[in-house]
Amino acid sequence: MAMVMATAMAGMPLAFAETAAEKPSVDVRRVGAHLGCQCGCTDTVATCAMLECSFSKPAKEKIARLQAGGLTDKTIIDQFVAEFGPAVYRGDPSAYGWLVPYLSIVPGLVFIWWFVRRYRKPHTIPEIGPPPDDSELNKYHDRIEKDLARLE
Numbered sequence: 001m002a003m004v005m006a007t008a009m010a011g012m013p014l015a016f017a018e019t020a021a022e023k024p025s026v027d028v029r030r031v032g033a034h035l036g037c038q039c040g041c042t043d044t045v046a047t048c049a050m051l052e053c054s055f056s057k058p059a060k061e062k063i064a065r066l067q068a069g070g071l072t073d074k075t076i077i078d079q080f081v082a083e084f085g086p087a088v089y090r091g092d093p094s095a096y097g098w099l100v101p102y103l104s105i106v107p108g109l110v111f112i113w114w115f116v117r118r119y120r121k122p123h124t125i126p127e128i129g130p131p132p133d134d135s136e137l138n139k140y141h142d143r144i145e146k147d148l149a150r151l152e
Contacts, residue, residue, distance in 0.1 A: 028063045031073050035059065035080050036090045044090055 024032065024046065032046030038055040041048055045063075048056035059080070066076045081089050 024060045025064070027067055028060050031063050031067070031076050032056070032060060034073075034077050034090050034092075036088050038084060038088065 029046040033044050035045040037043050037045050037048040037050075037053065037059075039048065039050055039053050041050060043049065043056075045056045045059045050056070063076055066079070071079075077089065
């Protein structure tokens with residue numbers, strides 16, 4: 001029993017060891033950010049959140065191996081493009097991608113300003129004259145008065 005326990009304790013660090021795919025280095029993430037994950041999600045290899053992803057996990061391990069072999073980022077990306085096609089490459093975000101969210105705030109603020117200005121103005125209520133003389137209405141009024149007198 002003691003031998004089994006000692007073996008289990010000795011193997012625990014290996015069980016909890018993280019591979020390059022589980023805890024990628026900054027260098028692996030830098031290269032992975034330029035490669036689109038091919039598992040069906042829209043994320044990059046660096047940001048794919050699928051557990052045990054069939055593409056990003058092996059790709060991160062391959063990137064770590066190639067970087068350990070001394071290859072440059074461009075060479076690694078070119079190898080992935082040659083292997084999986086040009087659809088795997090993700091370029092750096094352009095200024096357009098950074099500006100659109102901020103520029104979309106301007107029309108929203110203009111709409112809010114317009115809405116408040118239009119619907120905040122007090123509208124004049126047209127003059128309402130005396131109620132029309134309606135015998136049907138008087139009948140209901142008399143009925144209400146009788147019911148109220150009975151309640152007292």
